[in-house]
Amino acid sequence: MRSFPIIAVIGPTGIGKTKLGVALAKSLNGEVISVDSLQVYRDGGIMTAKPTLEEMDGVEHHLIDYLEANEEPSISDFVDCAIEKIKLVQKRRKVPILVGGSTSLTKPLLSHPSVRRQELNVVIMDSDMAGLGPRLDARIDQMVGQGLLDEARHLYNLERELRESEKGVRGIWKAIGYPELRPCFKVDEDSPLHYRLMAEGIAKMKVNTRLYAAAQLDWIWKDLIPEFRERGVGFTIFPVDFPPSTHTNLL
Template identity: 35%
Template sequence: MISAANTRSRPVIAVVGPTGSGKSDLGVALARELGGEVINADAMQFYRGMDIGTAKISIEERRGVPHHLLDIMDVREEASVSAFQASARNLITEIRERGKYPILVGGSGLYVRAALDVLEFPGTDPAVRAGLERELEEAGLEVLRGRLRTVDPVSADRLGDGRRVVRALEVHQLTGQPFSSFMPAREYFQPAVQIGLSVERGLLHRRLAARVDQMVDRGLLAEVQTLAGRGLREGRTAGRALGYSQFLRVLDGESTVAQATEQTVVATRQFARRQLTWFRADPRITWLDWDDPELTAKAAAAILEQ
């Protein structure tokens, strides 16, 4: 364990990569090796009760390492990147003042970047947002994406779901600027180091399929049923989570468990591909093999070299 004085001069650590690559385990290992506390940067793990379907790290798996920003929201609440940024940066300061490393762990790329980078977020207008959401429901995603393409082709090509397309159109309507213009050059707001976990694609696909099967065996459908009673369907963020949206259809009689399982596997693989595209675009990330026997030691060495 290095001294507290030296720790305060060290960078913020981020463990990133695709879902199913072992980020949570490495975060704990680094915290124990270097003296740190973990800050969750997976948007779906903010939600209380969303445990099985998000592969949320258990109390036992945390091995005594403090974890922050887990189980902080009700499923009806909408996650906000700007609110996360404020909370994460406050925690980073507090953890550093305790003489420990702040360790961000998660695969939500924009959330990681919001915590690490010089990044400001434009405001919002509930009336404008509501109008765009009505259009999305009535006209469909492709119509809104086509409109976005005329004012912000970069965002239109990058954004893949209705919620983000609505947000991009809202920003343009409010500011007259494309949403993509609010993503500046990559610049850390304070010293940081990112460790990315690399998994061979075929192996990752097999791991993701096995993990979804395990989630189903552990009671994912029952978890979704419980959360449905707490307003999961009304949650703009939680209700769209991988696995949860698919298994809500089982509860509604629109799908079977087998169909929902396969749909979740496919959607998870697609999500992992988007995550890799996002993180591979950042040249500042140090990539390591997820199953390297010396993974923790190599990651710690990369951090201490900064």
């Protein structure tokens, strides 16, 4: 029986993993398995940059949009689900395309015995922060235009309804964007303070997103790549260059 390899697309947030994953899936007759700890939630699609139906472009996607906002699966739960999805895709005689950059999930999944026994090919999308940073800022401005603030307000109301603030930060409320914007919903939304806190929240979201992307790149180069070399895993560095930013801030 023909063996179907596993392909993994890894890289920092905002670098274009979704687009590449879909392109590979269409080219290789594959299906995408998301490796993202926040896109698993039904809520927060804008904030977590969950792929839209248009972006999926007809490619089957797994492990997105299936958990309630306050669910908190363990790493082992996620890995077990991902392994089952890999088996399902291969049973359909298709190529599993793992797409993600979640540092908490990627390494445990790729280190699982079931994955280690198979042919694994990794594409690592790489960029420097000088190019990626402005792109991340532009993406957040785009999120604002897509309804980020209304989405964050919905999460704030849901948090209060479920009394989640009493249980510590978990679920979808961990997503970058919610903690930064939450203060603006605690004051009168017609007040100048509300708009000041909103602007500050978006600015903090940009800073924290850049810091997260930089941490992901650091982890990829200092932790993941050395392990791949030690294990003899085949990987390709895919450099991504971004043109100078020309976006306009929406606030």
